[in-house]
Amino acid sequence: MSLDTVFHVVDAAKSQGCRFFTLLGGEPLLYPDLWAIPSRYSDCYFQVITNGLFLDAKTVKKIRELGNVTILVSLDGGATSNDARRGEGVYARVVESLRRLQREGILFGVATTVTAGNFDEVLSDAYVRFLCRLGAAYLWYYGYRPVGPNSSPELALNAEKFIGFRQRLLTLRRRHPIVVIDTYWDADGRAVCPAALGLGFHIGPAGGVEPCPPLSYAADFVETNRGVFQTIDQSEFLRGFQNFARQRTRGCVILECPHELADFLETTKGRDTSGRSLTAELRASQACPSHAVPESQIPEDSRIYRFLKRRLFFGLAAYG
Numbered sequence: 001m002s003l004d005t006v007f008h009v010v011d012a013a014k015s016q017g018c019r020f021f022t023l024l025g026g027e028p029l030l031y032p033d034l035w036a037i038p039s040r041y042s043d044c045y046f047q048v049i050t051n052g053l054f055l056d057a058k059t060v061k062k063i064r065e066l067g068n069v070t071i072l073v074s075l076d077g078g079a080t081s082n083d084a085r086r087g088e089g090v091y092a093r094v095v096e097s098l099r100r101l102q103r104e105g106i107l108f109g110v111a112t113t114v115t116a117g118n119f120d121e122v123l124s125d126a127y128v129r130f131l132c133r134l135g136a137a138y139l140w141y142y143g144y145r146p147v148g149p150n151s152s153p154e155l156a157l158n159a160e161k162f163i164g165f166r167q168r169l170l171t172l173r174r175r176h177p178i179v180v181i182d183t184y185w186d187a188d189g190r191a192v193c194p195a196a197l198g199l200g201f202h203i204g205p206a207g208g209v210e211p212c213p214p215l216s217y218a219a220d221f222v223e224t225n226r227g228v229f230q231t232i233d234q235s236e237f238l239r240g241f242q243n244f245a246r247q248r249t250r251g252c253v254i255l256e257c258p259h260e261l262a263d264f265l266e267t268t269k270g271r272d273t274s275g276r277s278l279t280a281e282l283r284a285s286q287a288c289p290s291h292a293v294p295e296s297q298i299p300e301d302s303r304i305y306r307f308l309k310r311r312l313f314f315g316l317a318a319y320g
C-alpha cells in the first residue's frame, strides 16, 4: 500500500474520531516508510505488530523519539516452545529485543499464540511473571488457527481447552500487574467475532478492505479519490460476510466451517489477496471448535475489565 493511501485511511478514520491504529502484516519494521506514519500523526497512537527480530538499537531509539508507538512482539512461550514454532534461536533474539525496549522505557506488549502444545506453559503464572519482569505492559493472547500451507491441526484447541483458556485469562488478570487482552469474549463471556459484528476490518497491502487479517479476500479497494468510509459502507462483500458469519456462529467461521466459507467466498465478487490460495487452504482445513462454547459463558469477574470490554476494547479502528 502506498504511503498516500495509508494517509488517506488514517485521515478518514480520524475524521470519525479514531485515534488508535494497528500496523501489521508481513514484517512492518521492514517497511521503509513505516515511521512516516506516526511521525505525521502525533495526535494518534500506533501499535506495530512485529516478530521482534528487527528491533535494533537505532530502531528502538526512533520509537522512543516518536513517543506515540507501542510495539507488540510475538513470543510463544519459553525457548523450546517458541523456537519449535518460530525457528531456532528466535527466542533469544526476541528476549534481547524486549530487554532493549524495557531499557528505553517504551510501552510494549507480547502477543502469544496458545496451542494445544504450549497451553499449560503460556497460561502459567511463571510465564506471565517472566513477561512482567521483562517490562511488558500488556499480554495479548490468540488461540491457534490451523489454516495455511504449514498448519498443524493437532495444535488446535478443543472446546475443553477453550473453556480452560477463558478461565485462565480471568485468573491471570486478577494475579498479575499486566493487562491481559483477548478479543474472543465480551464482558459477559459471550463469544465475539469482531469481523462479523463490523467492529473491525483489515486493510491489506493492496488496499483491499478485508474482514480480518487472516481472511485476505476483498472486493473493494481503498482509493485516494474516494471516501474510505463510503467504500466500507457500500461494500456488499463485507455485508455478505457479516451475514454469512452471524448466521453460523458467534465464534470463528474460519475454524468452524472452513469449507462453507470457501464456497461463500467464491460466490462473491471478491478476490484472493493472500498471494496464496485462501479458498484451497480453507478446503484443505478440517472444521474444529472455536472460542464459541455456548454452554460455558464465563463473565469477566473484574470491574475494570468489564468496563474496558464494554467501553473501549472492541472497535479499535482500522488496521492494515
Ligand code: SF4
Pocket: 192, 193, 194, 195, 196, 211, 212, 213, 214, 215, 251, 252, 253, 254, 255
Ligand atoms: S473470522 Fe475468526 S479470525 Fe476473523 S475476526 Fe472473526 S473470529 Fe477473528
